Amino acid sequence: xxxxxxxxxxxxxxxxxxxxxxxxxxxxYFTAGKKWTTRIEDxxxxxxxxxxxxxxxxxxxxxxxxxxxxxxxxxxxxxTIKPGNLRESIRLQGPTFELPASFGI
Amino acid sequence: xxxxxxxxxxxVTERVSEFRDQVARRLSGALTEExxxxxxxxxxxYLQLHAYMLRIAIPYGTLSSxxxxxxxxxxxxxxxxxxxxxxxxxxxFNWIKLEELPDAMTDLARGGLHGMQTSGNCVRNITTDQWAxxxxxxxxxxxIWAEILRQHSTMHPEFSFLPRxxxxxxxxxxxxxxxxxxxxxxxxxxxxxxxxxxxxxxxGGGLGRTPFVGKTIKPFLPKRDLLSYVEAVLRVYNQxxxxxxxxxARIKILVHELGAEKFGAEVDAEWQKIKDGALALDxxxxxxxxxxxxxxxxxxxxxxxxxxxxxxxxxxxxERWFKNSVSSHKVDGYAIVTLSLKPEGAPPGDATAEQMDxxxxxxxxxxxxxxxxxxxxxxxxxxxxxxxxxxLWQSLYKIGVATPNVGLVSDIxxxxxxxxxxxxxxxxxxxxxxxxxRFGDLALAQNLGRLHINISGCINAxxxxxxxxxxxxxxEKNGEEYYQITLGGKADEDAxxxxxxxxxxxxxxxADVVEDVVATYxxxxxxxxxxxxxxxKRIGIEPxxxxxxxxx
Amino acid sequence: MPLVxxxxxxxxxxxxxxxxxxxxxxxxxxxxxxRLLADAGELTRRAGPIGVLWPNDQTISExxxxxxxxxxxxxxxxxxxxxxxxxQARILRERYxxxxxxxxxxxxxxxQFLFLVRAGFDSFEVVKPADAQAFxxxxxxxxxxYQPAADGQLxxxxxxxxxxxxxxxxxxxxxxx
Numbered sequence: 001x002x003x004x005x006x007x008x009x010x011x012x013x014x015x016x017x018x019x020x021x022x023x024x025x026x027x028x029y030f031t032a033g034k035k036w037t038t039r040i041e042d043x044x045x046x047x048x049x050x051x052x053x054x055x056x057x058x059x060x061x062x063x064x065x066x067x068x069x070x071x072x073x074x075x076x077x078x079x080t081i082k083p084g085n086l087r088e089s090i091r092l093q094g095p096t097f098e099l100p101a102s103f104g105i
Numbered sequence: 106x107x108x109x110x111x112x113x114x115x116x117v118t119e120r121v122s123e124f125r126d127q128v129a130r131r132l133s134g135a136l137t138e139e140x141x142x143x144x145x146x147x148x149x150x151y152l153q154l155h156a157y158m159l160r161i162a163i164p165y166g167t168l169s170s171x172x173x174x175x176x177x178x179x180x181x182x183x184x185x186x187x188x189x190x191x192x193x194x195x196x197x198f199n200w201i202k203l204e205e206l207p208d209a210m211t212d213l214a215r216g217g218l219h220g221m222q223t224s225g226n227c228v229r230n231i232t233t234d235q236w237a238x239x240x241x242x243x244x245x246x247x248x249i250w251a252e253i254l255r256q257h258s259t260m261h262p263e264f265s266f267l268p269r270x271x272x273x274x275x276x277x278x279x280x281x282x283x284x285x286x287x288x289x290x291x292x293x294x295x296x297x298x299x300x301x302x303x304x305x306x307x308x309g310g311g312l313g314r315t316p317f318v319g320k321t322i323k324p325f326l327p328k329r330d331l332l333s334y335v336e337a338v339l340r341v342y343n344q345x346x347x348x349x350x351x352x353x354a355r356i357k358i359l360v361h362e363l364g365a366e367k368f369g370a371e372v373d374a375e376w377q378k379i380k381d382g383a384l385a386l387d388x389x390x391x392x393x394x395x396x397x398x399x400x401x402x403x404x405x406x407x408x409x410x411x412x413x414x415x416x417x418x419x420x421x422x423x424e425r426w427f428k429n430s431v432s433s434h435k436v437d438g439y440a441i442v443t444l445s446l447k448p449e450g451a452p453p454g455d456a457t458a459e460q461m462d463x464x465x466x467x468x469x470x471x472x473x474x475x476x477x478x479x480x481x482x483x484x485x486x487x488x489x490x491x492x493x494x495x496x497l498w499q500s501l502y503k504i505g506v507a508t509p510n511v512g513l514v515s516d517i518x519x520x521x522x523x524x525x526x527x528x529x530x531x532x533x534x535x536x537x538x539x540x541x542x543r544f545g546d547l548a549l550a551q552n553l554g555r556l557h558i559n560i561s562g563c564i565n566a567x568x569x570x571x572x573x574x575x576x577x578x579x580x581e582k583n584g585e586e587y588y589q590i591t592l593g594g595k596a597d598e599d600a601x602x603x604x605x606x607x608x609x610x611x612x613x614x615x616a617d618v619v620e621d622v623v624a625t626y627x628x629x630x631x632x633x634x635x636x637x638x639x640x641x642k643r644i645g646i647e648p649x650x651x652x653x654x655x656x657x
Numbered sequence: 658m659p660l661v662x663x664x665x666x667x668x669x670x671x672x673x674x675x676x677x678x679x680x681x682x683x684x685x686x687x688x689x690x691x692r693l694l695a696d697a698g699e700l701t702r703r704a705g706p707i708g709v710l711w712p713n714d715q716t717i718s719e720x721x722x723x724x725x726x727x728x729x730x731x732x733x734x735x736x737x738x739x740x741x742x743x744x745q746a747r748i749l750r751e752r753y754x755x756x757x758x759x760x761x762x763x764x765x766x767x768x769q770f771l772f773l774v775r776a777g778f779d780s781f782e783v784v785k786p787a788d789a790q791a792f793x794x795x796x797x798x799x800x801x802x803y804q805p806a807a808d809g810q811l812x813x814x815x816x817x818x819x820x821x822x823x824x825x826x827x828x829x830x831x832x833x834x
Contacts, residue, residue, distance in 0.1 A: 020152055020156070022131070022132065022138075022203065023132065023202065023203055023204045024156065024157075024202040024203065024204060025152055025153075025155070025156035025157040025201075025202065025203060026155075026156065027154070027155060063134065063137050063138055064132070064133075064134040067138050067152060068138070068152065085584055086523065086584070086586070087154070087523060090154060090523060090524060091154045091155060094155060095524035095525065095534070096524055096532060096535055097452065097524065097534060097535055097538060099185060099187065100186075100187040100451065100452060100455040100456070100457050110817070112801045112813040112816065112817065113801075113813075115800060115801045116799065116801040116803075116813075119798060119799045119800065119801070120799075122798070123798050123799075127768065135787065140737065140766060140768075143737055143738055144768055226738060226740075256803040256804075256813065256814075257803060257804050258804075259803050260772075260799070260802070260803070261804055262743060262747075262771075262772045262773075262775030262776045262804075262806045262807075262808075263740070263743040263744055263747050263776055263806070264740070264743075265740065265743075265772055266737070266738055266739065266740025266743065266772075267740060340744050343740060343741060343743070343744045344716075344741055344744050344745075348739060348741075378752060382751075383805040383812075384805070387814075387818075389818060390814045390818075393814065393817060393818070393821075
């Protein structure tokens with residue numbers, strides 16, 4: 001999965017703008033109102049290059065809100081927004097295994 | 106154990122206060138991310154997929170029990186109750202918040218711990234043999250030289266903005282446990298014909314996209330010249346290392362493009378101009394550093410005490426662990442104990458805060474309060490009286506760090522991979538977990554003998570796959586995870602890069618293929634004690650290729 | 658862009674002269690390296706002091722023959738991460754004993770000040786006015802240095818040695834634990 005920050009902008013399906021929140025690094029998504037949210041269901045989904053570019057530019061302009069914004073693919077299942085690839089689903093849901101703390105001793 | 110004095114402690118505290126100011130400026134917007142990023146990296150702060158990650162240096166892999174408790178505290182207070190020990194004698198916390206980092210660093214500084222130069226394009230944490238000071242096969246304690254280099258490279262005014270990161274490793278033992286031949290500079294402390302000790306200087310080793318085994322540019326460097334010579338190497342690299350392409354910026358590319366001989370000549374020319382200057386090492390300096398390494402007050406004990414002999418006879422499980430995880434110590438009656446952080450089904454190298462605290466207590470009770478971190482992502486208690494081994498084993502067993510798989514097939518080195526890392530192409534940890542389940546039968550693992558599996562989730566090779574006896578490199582094809590397999594790599598004194606087995610295999614098939622590779626080895630080994638890597642060396646990769654791909 | 662010299666924000670007496678523009682006779686002027694190498698005789702016969710802007714990918718030893726004729730050497734930091742000029746600075750100060758003004762130009766930010774001072778720079782073209790204001794604080798953030806460099810600061814080892822020799826209270830040593 002090519003590091004998304006390096007991707008050329010060519011939109012072929014539904015996408016969102018995502019980044020990490022500056023203060024705590026949490027995964028965040030850009031909303032239609034151009035604010036950051038941790039809820040993917042509140043993300044603005046766009047499907048055209050101009051719209052994605054515009055959102056991305058606004059997101060980049062907010063250097064204090066979030067770090068490293070980029071465009072990530074999503075899948076739409078009815079009204080539900082799902083991450084479009086493994087990397088994005090790991091970003092949303094966390095590592096794909098049980099974290100060590102839960103092993104206990 | 107090295108004891109910090111006022112100078113060392115003051116510097117760490119001043120660094121925390123500087124970083125607190127930098128974080129405040131970043132949060133206020135006075136620093137842009139572009140400006141802040143190199144600053145946070147110099148303090149070991151990365152941004153991963155889900156959160157910030159803090160990497161803390163464990164210089165030359167030596168930790169006091171109190172420092173281990175400090176790490177446990179940070180895991181509990183600022184993270185999710187665990188930490189991850191890395192291949193370069195560091196520990197990483199994966200869920201740390203930028204806003205809380207200055208406080209976390211303040212707490213760490215109280216224990217003499219910090220993240221300085223664990224990232225960024227500077228001289229990184231100086232690493233060495235995790236058995237330094239206790240290994241029977243070493244000529245002297247290499248940590249004194251690692252500490253001298255640590256001090257010299259900390260906040261170096263000339264070398265904090267190098268073309269790329271710079272890793273130095275040392276060994277003073279016959280057997281290289283520090284992988285010095287795959288470092289930017291590898292230093293091997295040895296004795297010359299005249300009986301003097303000095304360094305063989307190896308440069309330009311490294312893994313990543315373009316792996317190289319390092320080349321010797323100085324067979325014998327007197328100790329007095331260590332700093333001036335390293336300074337000369339860094340100065341040549343700082344000026345001539347490539348800055349146009351991040352993948353060609355490591356010193357190995359410069360050494361390769363110039364040729365080791367020409368590079369060595371450049372270094373020598375620079376060195377001649379500085380060798381008798383301020384960096385010529387005053388023996389008093391080395392003596393001062395050496396004096397601050399305090400060694401345990403060992404008791405006069407004999408090897409093989411009755412308690413041990415008895416326990417080995419009576420408890421087969423203990424005997425299995427003893428044979429696997431206990432190594433000889435240079436002092437009679439003592440032993441070096443490796444704590445496996447690779448239990449079946451767990452992420453390699455992780456320890457919970459509770460385990461860290463328990464290990465600290467056991468170190469106090471049985472190892473003069475000292476713990477080591479090795480590049481294989483395991484921990485070590487370096488000074489255990491042999492008569493205490495049985496009791497220690499029972500305690501280690503209870504906290505899940507006594508799996509007798511050290512150096513065996515399930516003692517896997519893996520990078521964090523796509524589960525954490527923003528550079529990764531594929532996952533590494535779940536592959537490692539599955540392999541530990543496939544090879545969970547300890548008798549089988551023991552029968553296979555020494556066998557290192559190394560897994561990297563991308564070409565940056567943090568899992569050192571090129572030097573794994575079996576190396577797995579994750580690659581992405583059309584959005585799916587595939588793994589290239591290499592065989593026959595080694596990181597020790599006989600360092601060698603593995604050879605590619607064939608086309609990459611899918612995530613779902615990779616454990617099967619590794620099992621087939623191992624089965625092929627068992628079938629083709631000349632005798633039961635021919636190691637996997639020796640079989641590959643003897644027969645080459647073709648028989649493996651035929652067997653693996655014929656079936657698929 | 659504020660200029661910081663000797664710890665103060667000062668006005669810049671030097672005029673930047675482009676490639677082949679004439680250098681006024683009585684004004685302090687900074688010329689590009691190529692110009693200095695081509696017209697050294699003519700440039701140094703002028704009444705005003707001459708400075709040179711030396712690129713970070715040009716070997717600094719080429720400048721050595723001219724060092725007694727130039728009053729200022731300006732070195733370049735094209736970005737924060739490019740540290741070649743630190744080596745050039747130390748070589749100028751420590752090997753060639755250059756005593757003129759050594760100026761840091763380019764992407765010069767607060768968090769480099771201390772490294773720059775230690776490498777031998779004594780003037781700084783600072784990108785952000787707030788950074789220039791904070792200069793003194795920034796270079797006094799640290800009181801301990803491990804290695805000798807161009808600023809003459811004693812290394813921690815020397816300070817330890819002096820403490821031992823003079824019988825002054827040696828640095829207290831306390832276990833990390």
